[in-house]
Amino acid sequence: MTSSGPVSAGSPVKPPAGLAVPRGRVTLQIIADRLSVSTATVSLALRGSPLVAEGTRIRVQQMAREMGYSYNRSAASLRTDRTNILGVGFHDITNPYFAELLAAIEETTTAHGRSILLGTYGEDLERQDRVLNTLKEYRPDGMIVCAAGGSTPETFAHLIAAGVPLVQLSREITAELDFVGSDDRHGTTLAMEHLLGLGHRRIAFIGHNQRISTGANRYRGYCEALGRHGITVDPALVYAAHATRENGSKGIQAVLDAPDPPTAAVCMNDLSAFGAMLGLRHRGREAGTDFSIVGCDDVQEAAQWYPALTTIRNFQDEMGRKSAEFLISRIAEPHAPPRRLLLTPALVIRGTTSPPRL
Numbered sequence: 001m002t003s004s005g006p007v008s009a010g011s012p013v014k015p016p017a018g019l020a021v022p023r024g025r026v027t028l029q030i031i032a033d034r035l036s037v038s039t040a041t042v043s044l045a046l047r048g049s050p051l052v053a054e055g056t057r058i059r060v061q062q063m064a065r066e067m068g069y070s071y072n073r074s075a076a077s078l079r080t081d082r083t084n085i086l087g088v089g090f091h092d093i094t095n096p097y098f099a100e101l102l103a104a105i106e107e108t109t110t111a112h113g114r115s116i117l118l119g120t121y122g123e124d125l126e127r128q129d130r131v132l133n134t135l136k137e138y139r140p141d142g143m144i145v146c147a148a149g150g151s152t153p154e155t156f157a158h159l160i161a162a163g164v165p166l167v168q169l170s171r172e173i174t175a176e177l178d179f180v181g182s183d184d185r186h187g188t189t190l191a192m193e194h195l196l197g198l199g200h201r202r203i204a205f206i207g208h209n210q211r212i213s214t215g216a217n218r219y220r221g222y223c224e225a226l227g228r229h230g231i232t233v234d235p236a237l238v239y240a241a242h243a244t245r246e247n248g249s250k251g252i253q254a255v256l257d258a259p260d261p262p263t264a265a266v267c268m269n270d271l272s273a274f275g276a277m278l279g280l281r282h283r284g285r286e287a288g289t290d291f292s293i294v295g296c297d298d299v300q301e302a303a304q305w306y307p308a309l310t311t312i313r314n315f316q317d318e319m320g321r322k323s324a325e326f327l328i329s330r331i332a333e334p335h336a337p338p339r340r341l342l343l344t345p346a347l348v349i350r351g352t353t354s355p356p357r358l
Helices: 028-035 039-046 054-067 073-080 096-111 125-137 153-161 184-198 213-228 245-256 270-282 316-332
Strands: 085-090 115-120 142-145 166-169 178-182 203-208 238-240 264-267 292-294 311-313 340-343 346-348
Touching: 028 039, 028 054, 039 054, 085 096, 085 125, 096 115, 096 270, 096 316, 115 125, 125 142, 125 153, 142 316, 153 166, 166 316, 178 184, 178 213, 178 316, 184 203, 184 213, 184 264, 184 292, 184 311, 184 346, 203 213, 203 245, 203 270, 238 245, 245 264, 245 270, 264 270, 270 292, 316 340
Parallel strands: 085 115, 085 142, 142 166, 166 178, 178 340, 203 238, 203 264, 264 292
Antiparallel strands: 311 346
């Protein structure tokens, strides 16, 4: 590797007069010729490789900026059979829980030299199919998917047939693919035992949804906890709906209208718990004083409410990081046996739970 002389880090590099190149035509060879180095040196320098001397690396990167060089990812992917892009398919990013998952995924993939391409589809199976097909067209090296409600193993068949490595996140569809999630049944058990220990016996479940693994497992924990204490599940205290703020508000008011209303509620997630807290206020009641509420996820907003929300922490930072690491490992070892990681949740007691009022 050669160098045409030292240039300080703060000195801009100007192309020789009369030799300006249109932005769309700048290549590694043109940059190499300008600086009298090899194209290999330019390529390594633009990737920040320590194999290139710092002074040369700075000069190459400055020249590339001055000339408007843009990395040709398509050409590189043809050479290496890698795009360094990871697809991420989420049913929802308006829920801060999934935004926190996404931030952890992006931080981890960036540290491994990859970029992410995000697609969202709500709880719509047809839209999910279109979005996943579109992501596949960009030839990602792999995908992390949080599936829409009602998904089946066949939902991912076209991705598997195309050889796309997959990791399921939070919601599990099949044991034949890698999965990273939380022990949702155990999480609800923690919530229920907390409320039962406070003396509650009429406990509602808001956000029941059997179309997703998280919903089925959390409801199972609810039913099993009641059964261990000799309490029969009362259908009037179970509100089935997508776990949103609006449905949390509707749900709490619906169960309060039951012939024998509850004194506490476990909510499918923090969003529905926030809605339930607002719904209580519409009825002139306050969480933690007149009624106990437990959420699930422990999003950052949970600690900022008044009163602060008692909830189940699912460690979504760790979950997002591990899903990215699983995918990177799966890309490197496509034929390794499937891996399954269940993180153990924790109960975070704050201000929305107390003994029932007599």
